[in-house]
Amino acid sequence: MPKSASKSNTKQAVQRQQPVNNASYEFSAELLKKLVNNEETVRNEGLEQAKNILQSRKNKIEFLELQKLWKALWFHMWHSDMPLVQQSLARELAELVPNVDSKNRDLFIEAFWSICVREFEILDRYRINKFYMLTRFFLNAVITDILSSSIKTGSNKSENGKRSKNGAVKVDLSRITTYSKYMTSTGPLSFSNNKYPHNLRLHLIDIYVDECEKVFTELKLNLEDMDLENENAEVRQLLLELFNPVVKQAESSEFEHIKARANEEVLLDERLVSWSVVSPKTNESEQPSSSDEEHSTDAEEISDDEQPQSPGKLPQQQADTPLKQQQAKRSKNKQPQQPKKHKTEIPFYNFD
Numbered sequence: 001m002p003k004s005a006s007k008s009n010t011k012q013a014v015q016r017q018q019p020v021n022n023a024s025y026e027f028s029a030e031l032l033k034k035l036v037n038n039e040e041t042v043r044n045e046g047l048e049q050a051k052n053i054l055q056s057r058k059n060k061i062e063f064l065e066l067q068k069l070w071k072a073l074w075f076h077m078w079h080s081d082m083p084l085v086q087q088s089l090a091r092e093l094a095e096l097v098p099n100v101d102s103k104n105r106d107l108f109i110e111a112f113w114s115i116c117v118r119e120f121e122i123l124d125r126y127r128i129n130k131f132y133m134l135t136r137f138f139l140n141a142v143i144t145d146i147l148s149s150s151i152k153t154g155s156n157k158s159e160n161g162k163r164s165k166n167g168a169v170k171v172d173l174s175r176i177t178t179y180s181k182y183m184t185s186t187g188p189l190s191f192s193n194n195k196y197p198h199n200l201r202l203h204l205i206d207i208y209v210d211e212c213e214k215v216f217t218e219l220k221l222n223l224e225d226m227d228l229e230n231e232n233a234e235v236r237q238l239l240l241e242l243f244n245p246v247v248k249q250a251e252s253s254e255f256e257h258i259k260a261r262a263n264e265e266v267l268l269d270e271r272l273v274s275w276s277v278v279s280p281k282t283n284e285s286e287q288p289s290s291s292d293e294e295h296s297t298d299a300e301e302i303s304d305d306e307q308p309q310s311p312g313k314l315p316q317q318q319a320d321t322p323l324k325q326q327q328a329k330r331s332k333n334k335q336p337q338q339p340k341k342h343k344t345e346i347p348f349y350n351f352d
Helices: 003-017 029-035 040-056 063-079 083-094 102-122 128-150 174-185 198-218 233-242 244-252 256-267 270-274 290-301 322-334
Strands: 151-153 169-171
Touching: 029 040, 029 063, 040 063, 063 083, 063 102, 063 128, 083 128, 102 128, 102 174, 102 198, 128 151, 128 174, 128 198, 128 233, 169 233, 174 233, 174 244, 198 244, 198 256, 198 270, 233 244, 244 256
Parallel strands: none
Antiparallel strands: 151 169
């Protein structure tokens, strides 16, 4: 056998042994089975392998492969028991967002929401609380990652070395705009698809403003000290895009209970008013309605002489107030009633 033929065979064997640079090979069936295994140690081992793959992968991963991974991670959360274990796992899954490469990060986020929308409706009452917690942590991680990449503060420092309040702020609206469009078009707060579970929408509406406020404190964004109308108008535009998914639910949702919840949790929130996201609204119940004002003016125009009088009674010079009328009725009821005297009737007989 010639040496050239033997060298070619060895090269082919080495090429077969080398892993193929493909997402379908990396997220193999064995890895996905580990993530849904009944034993916690096996699931944690599979989670570490998935972390390493997501961190080391620089090429673009297909969306379908990320959906397969999140389906396995979803059932990894399904099998977890005990509140502390569930909380640590939810934080660990949410912390995957900043560790994914920037080329695959947005697809990784969209893959989570697609699986969440698909699987949230079949959750029972024993497991839904831990998935509420998972969505809360994941939403916080997504908003933190988007705002940290969209906002860049300047290097204006005072004498003590701390950044001044009026430091320069540079804003990039490209990523927050695509995020807002995704959440309202095909995301969990979509208007086009009415088949999405309502409990997920209501949960996101309840926690959205709270999680955004937590992110603002973590990133040290002093929105109260900024001039959002003039100097920092770009920051206000970013806030409008950030809260656009929940504000639209309050304005143009097809479901009345979702619209009412969004009005209560979003439009009437004082924090959004202070951040110049929504305009302040007055309480309509305190203001008299136009119909009440018309009735009051009509009643004032009618004089005592024009009021209808009951027959057999003289016109009163001064009308009794409702309080006097009630007191008069009570006094009549309190008077002891005298027993009626029964008259003895003589029977009448007709003898004709």
